[in-house]
Amino acid sequence: MSPLDPPVPHPPSARAAGALLLCRAEPEAVEAVARLLRERMLLVPAGREWSVLVPEGKPWSQGGEPVDRVLAGWAGALAVGAPWPVLALWWDADHSGCTLATGFRRAVGYEWLANGTPVGVGEAMHTLAGRLGLDPVLDVQALDRLTQDDPETGARARLRGLLAVLARVGVALPAGLDPGDPADRLSEAARALPGVRTVEWPGRGHAVRAEIDAVGHSRVGAWLPGAGTPQARGLALAQVAAGLPLLVRGLRRRGDGWSAAGLLLVAHGALGLAYERVKARG
Secondary structure, eight states: OTTTTTOOOOHHHHHEEEEEEEOOOOOOHHHHHHGGOOEEEEEOHHHBTTTTESSSGGGGGTTTSSSHHHHHHHHHHHHHHHHHOEEEEEEOSSSEEEEEOOOOOOOEEEEEETTTOOOOHHHHHHHHHHHHHTTHHHHHHHHHHHHHTTOOOOOOHHHHHHHHHHGGGOOOOOOOOOSSSSEEEHHHHHSSSOOEEEEOOOOOOOOHHHHHHHHHTTTGGGGSSSSSSSHHHHHHHHHHHHHHHHHHHHHHHHHHHHHHHHHHHHHHHHHHHHHHHHHOOO
């Protein structure tokens, strides 16, 4: 947009929007991958073996994609580039929901209208429970209750109910990070938390070094760059092949979520191929 163009009005739903990205990994592991999103975020611990990313930017308020699509793109990009799942929580004035991304598997999610009316598919909650290792009986029953009509329970309360179930696998959001709060309030609360880290794009050279270091400490072995295996090379090629169409789609539609997912996939694949070549020469 040029300086002469009128500013894009922010719809009320975008002004009320907020989001959190729950990652099932320690902050050190999350930071190395999250940098490649090229989005400024705040990172804090969120329970046993969990971390949470709080976006400081608000691309959904700039006339592009809504918050749910932006978060789905970010979650997918992070999960493809790391061996741990990512659960995005998002909301605006009209609806709230969650999206779980795990590797190359199809993301699953659920959605509620602002008054708490469920508009998702109940089976998605069962899939979410299975992928996060929740109890197939007690925890699934608790999740099922979140998919049932209840005029007394709004969308914000539904997200809190989801977090209560996730506490059984170690999730514990820090004080002040309340689902339903606008993004500015979440950022302010996160900045005041002990141990907070600022995650931002550090430049290509530093990102490559950080990525290689993260690879060296990863647990997925033969599938990661530098392993010198057919699996690692195949995964790198698959990431580039999958990322390019997403990147093109995001650029054409000005979709920040798709662009971030495509960029991270291409970056991971290219780094993997480059690392394989460097290791082969050395």
